[in-house]
Amino acid sequence: MKFHRLPSTDHPLVHLRPLRAADIEPWANYLNLPEVYQHTSWNHPTAQELSSYLGNETNTEPSALLRLAIAEREYDTLVGTIGFHTASEQNRSAELAYDLHPSMWRKGVATASAIDLVSWAHKKANVVRVQATVLQSNAASIRVLERVGFVREGLLDSYRIVRGNPGNFYMYAHILGTHNAT
Numbered sequence: 670m671k672f673h674r675l676p677s678t679d680h681p682l683v684h685l686r687p688l689r690a691a692d693i694e695p696w697a698n699y700l701n702l703p704e705v706y707q708h709t710s711w712n713h714p715t716a717q718e719l720s721s722y723l724g725n726e727t728n729t730e731p732s733a734l735l736r737l738a739i740a741e742r743e744y745d746t747l748v749g750t751i752g753f754h755t756a757s758e759q760n761r762s763a764e765l766a767y768d769l770h771p772s773m774w775r776k777g778v779a780t781a782s783a784i785d786l787v788s789w790a791h792k793k794a795n796v797v798r799v800q801a802t803v804l805q806s807n808a809a810s811i812r813v814l815e816r817v818g819f820v821r822e823g824l825l826d827s828y829r830i831v832r833g834n835p836g837n838f839y840m841y842a843h844i845l846g847t848h849n850a851t
Contacts, residue, residue: 675726675737676789680781682773683748685737687726692738692747693719699770708807709768710831722750739769739782748773751782753790753799762798763790765843767813774809783817791845798845802828802838814841 678685688696697716699705706713722736736752749769756763765787769779790796801819803810815821819841827835 674793676786676793678782678785680778682742682776683739683778683782684742685751685782685785686740686745687724688722688736688738688747688750690720690723692740693723695747696750700768702771704771705768708804708810710804710829710836712832722752725752735763736766737786739767739773739778749778749782751779751786756796760798761796762800763794763796765799765801779810779813780816783813787817787843791843796845799843801841801843803841804831805837805839811839817843819843 675687676685693716697714697719700709700711700714700719722734725734725736734753734756736750736754738747739749739751740746741748747770749767751765751767753763754766765783767779767783773779787799790799799819801814802825803814805824820843822840822842825838825840828838829836
């Protein structure tokens, strides 16, 4: 997908921006916190692995991925990330992924960021289907997706191996031109 203009958010606490080298170590640190880690399918990500996301917002390849920093407005420090980890220009689809430092939980940050990114994907990036998979046990992320207008399409049994064990994931979708589109 070609990204001509990046999305933004009006949330009073945060803004969206490209990831910076200084974000990578803090990102790895909070992704490895037990309260975050248990709800993801990451396998103890390292700063070196995460650095592959740097500069992805400038990639013009048709299947380019997008991962942006969710940064505090006041200090411009990383408190989360949001973007697409799978994209298909041919199918006009992308898979939403996000994570958030626990200090920002229950403040509407994930919901606002997801609303703005999904709306941008439909309006500016020519995406018809934004999908998301979420571990069956991740109640908070399920609530975020449903507040954004995603519809649960089903349960994917043993969909991904999560730290050596088959994980069950719900599949959600946000389809342009349907009742749930923003």
